Amino acid sequence: MKDPLPLQIRSSVVYNNLCAMCDKCYIGGTIHGLEDRIKEHKSACIKCDTEKSALAEHARREGHHTAWEKVTILDDERRMFGLIIKEALHIKNCKKPLLNR
């Protein structure tokens, strides 16, 4: 088996962000680099921009913070349409409480 690419430079993925302080999580999909998407979430959290990120909304409401180092990749898909479907399936099948809105 080949070494997997470092998480940060992956693109076209469905990812899972965990809250560091409760068992809620956020599932998202991005066709662009995962690192850029995570940066957007982080910056939204710092700016309390709840419109841009459900993680920022959770941080503001509950005072929780995201376990950025624990982001995991659930799936990958190069086609935009496929990515949307896979994201929706992971959201549907997730056993944990979700922050997705």
Ligand SMILES: [Zn+2]
């Ligand atoms: Zn939380």
